[in-house]
Amino acid sequence: MSSIIMKLNPQQRKRLHQITFVATFGGLLFGYDTGVINGAFTSLKSNMGLTSTTEGLVMSVLLIGAALGSIFGGRFADVFGRRKYLLSLSIVFFLGAFLSAVAPNIEILLSARFILGFAVGGASVTAPTFISEVAPTEMRGKLTGLNEVAIVIGQLLAFAINAVIGITLGHLPDVWRYMLIVQAVPALGLLIGMWNAPESPRWLLTRGRREEALNILKQIRPEERAIKEYQDIVTLLEEEKKNAEGQESVLSMLKTPWVFKIVIIGMIWAAIQQTTGVNVIMYYGTEILNGAGFSETLALVCNVLNGVCSVGGMVIGVTLMVDRFKRKTIIIGGFFVMASLHLLIAGVDNFMVGDAKPILIWLLGALFVMSMQGTMGFITWVVLAELFPLKIRAFAMGISVFAMWVMNAFVSYMFPLLKDLWGLGPVFLLLAVINYSMIIFVKLCLPETSKKSLEELEKELSTGK
Incomplete structure (x- = not known):
């Protein structure tokens, strides 16, 4: 670098x-x-x-x-x-x-x-x-x-x-x-x-605008490096064009059982990120604190801590964890910690009274956000980028992200309805059950993608070994 x-x-x-x-x-x-x-x-x-x-x-x-x-x-x-x-x-x-x-x-x-x-x-x-x-x-x-x-x-x-x-x-x-x-x-x-x-040089080259692409590369690369990179991209595009006719279509590849299975796993994996409940706190955090007993102004101020913990968790995860532990170790540990914090929030809401109650809910919520961003928050995207075969990677990533947004919308829509119907504690108890159960899915279904080249992983998935 x-x-x-x-x-x-x-x-x-x-x-x-x-x-x-x-x-x-x-x-x-x-x-x-x-x-x-x-x-x-x-x-x-x-x-x-x-x-x-x-x-x-x-x-x-x-x-x-x-x-x-x-x-x-x-x-x-x-x-x-x-x-x-x-x-x-x-x-x-x-x-x-x-x-x-x-x-x-x-x-x-x-x-x-x-x-x-x-x-x-x-x-x-x-x-x-x-x-x-x-x-x-x-x-x-x-x-x-x-x-x-x-x-x-x-x-x-x-x-x-x-x-x-x-x-x-x-x-x-x-x-x-x-x-x-x-x-x-x-x-x-x-x-x-x-x-x-400027425009992306790679996109310009796909449109045949070669001189413009080279000029942009020279703005952000040493000249020798820019020329070599330009030539590499041109060569790659020409090879892709030659091989395009012989490639399997996405639809035909999906008829292969192991490919279809891995796409379904990817969609489920992307969707379950939203069942952690992180966006319940990120979207409705001020209301949760209001309901717990904080004034509107204090809830707004305390909610900033959630944002600080979100940034802090993401930085810790990306800089200290991603290359030190296996993907599934980080994921399973994250689900366990998050589910346990959900149980504690449910318990505090159901059984505690007095001034300590909103403070504990606030602190537990902030710890949950930090735990989520330090594990699932970044590892979800890492696993999705590594999981799919090259020929269907763009399609599979797109449909997985779509599943993620749909689940996000569903959870965000249901939270205020369930909170009014059941109360805050039972909603977080439900989230705890979901998060504990996701550990089983990860252990049984999600492939381990760390410390393997994308080619090795694709071979492993296709042979079932």
Whole structure:
């Protein structure tokens, strides 16, 4: 990694960092737009008269939009280009933010949230693709990983800014509008940044724009390295074109039992990440703390801790755990710790009274978020990237991410309904049972993907050994 940096001149290094930084605004918007509703719900519910059903809809409609956006995002980015599509998404982000902030009724708010969700889903696919295609091979993992870090930082910023707005403007009945309009700021940052960013050289080469691609590579690589990389990509594209006719289609490959099985496992694996309940706290954390006994202002402030723990857990997991332990060891340990914390939250809610109750629920929730992000939060994407055969990897990743968003929407919609019906404790007891049971699925069904090349793993899966 250091060798490529040392060979870059200051201008090239600055240009590469600028491009990567701008692209991570897609991840930042992902995190901000999914997290901002957390602190806005209390004001929004009273101002618009939301019921448990409409509250669930306000949250889940964004996730339904994200599911659709993730499916179409890859295709649109292939057709129009990574840069152009991220530019268009920045405009969609801005319009969705403005419309949600000025919405006169629930119907307009739901429409605005769906629009924002579509942009979130598109960015979740396109931003990491763009970063991986402009990053040097030696830096690809680190720079692409910045997008995941940007997501949790976006959620933290949403919690912190909501707390500031809630403290200063909390007396206003429509304070939620001020919270939601802030979503437009990072959208403008993405728009301005991508306006000055280049297109992905790899995408340009797929469109035959060779001179333009080489010029961009020379902006972010030493000249000798840029020419070699350019020639390697051209050679690879020509080989892929020659071999395309002889390749099996995705549909025909899915008829192979082991391939179909691994796709189903991948979809289930992606979906069960959302059954951990992490987004129950990330989306409804302020309401949970309100219900536990905190004032609205204190709940907003304490909810910031969840964001801090989310970022901290992600950093610890990525830097200290991923290469030291097997994937399944991290996953099983994560599920056990998360389920145990769910049991403790359920117990505190059911059996404790007094001032200590909300404080314990707050601390246990923060520990849960840290545990989740330090295990499942990052390892889910690592396993998905390693699990599928090359020929169906793009298709399988797309359908798995779709399953993840759909389950996210379902859990987010059901939480306020179940909380009103059963209470907080029984809901977390249910999450504990689900998380303990997921350990069985992981032990029996999920392949171990660590310390194996992708080719070795594919051979192992295809032979059943």
